[in-house]
Ligand SMILES: O=P(O)(O)OC[C@H]1O[C@](O)(COP(=O)(O)O)[C@@H](O)[C@@H]1O
């Protein structure tokens with residue numbers, strides 16, 4: 516039995532990455548508890564505020580953000596952090612230093628699921644801090660391939676933490692009795708083929724031709740050009756959909772579409788797409804916009820959105836072909 520701390524001391528590239536991961540894991544443990552106890556602590560429903568992307572914040576969005584911010588502020592390796600729920604970056608008391616870390620996070624992913632007691636999660640990304648006197652927003656605009664580490668926590672029937680700090684992806688399950696994350700799956704790998712896809716099909720009439728073709732061919736099953744039946748799933752929390760893919764394969768699609776409001780898709784590059792792309796690629800899959808590898812994109816702004824197609828290698832290659840042919 517290996518604890519998260521033991522694992523990180525063996526696998527993480529620097530002591531700073533270990534320290535920041537442990538702080539994030541502690542924050543996720545606290546968020547998991549807050550989610551489970553919300554009915555007794557007055558933390559259900561809307562906060563009455565909105566975030567910079569115009570989304571109504573739930574009380575748990577705000578609390579989760581605070582729980583992570585608290586831990587990152589007091590972690591000496593963290594020089595600054597950026598959150599989906601904050602307009603701009605937050606500087607910690609620690610100026611940039613060799614080995615210093617910037618953290619970008621989505622404190623509560625899939626928060627519309629809170630109303631129905633369905634899974635939600637937290638997504639985080641660690642980037643190298645600059646070699647400058649202070650950190651600015653521009654320092655966060657690094658392509659995803661420069662991430663030092665990334666991961667997510669899924670608050671489902673069990674609280675699971677999935678992360679990458681080296682070339683591999685590992686999963687830890689929270690032992691609720693002892694409050695410890697225990698390694699439960701090492702070296703997760705993603706099959707190149709799949710018979711399962713995930714997309715919000717309510718948006719079908721807005722999709723571009725490549726997505727319409729891909730989904731129609733999956734739905735045609737063994738009677739269509741793919742000559743096999745496909746299954747469809749949609750949890751409406753990216754963390755849970757990606758976790759299913761890392762557990763049993765599949766593809767997850769949140770494409771751009773023809774609506775002006777969805778011209779770049781829905782998901783955010785820094786907090787959602789980049790960290791998930793790193794996990795998926797390290798497990799042997801691919802993550803693309805249809806036209807570009809997500810990890811190659813240099814963000815133009817903190818809250819930038821991108822189309823996301825990720826999962827089984829051969830399916831994403833097919834989707835890339837459909838976008839260019
Ligand atoms: O409501 P839709 O269109 O099904 O979108 C669901 C997607 O939106 C998200 O909930 C966005 O995340 P947030 O809850 O952090 O805003 C993803 O987790 C999920 O994949």
Ligand SMILES: [Mg+2]
Pocket residue numbers: 621623624625753787
């Ligand atoms: Mg999210």
Ligand SMILES: [Mg+2]
Pocket residue numbers: 599621622623624625626
């Ligand atoms: Mg969120």
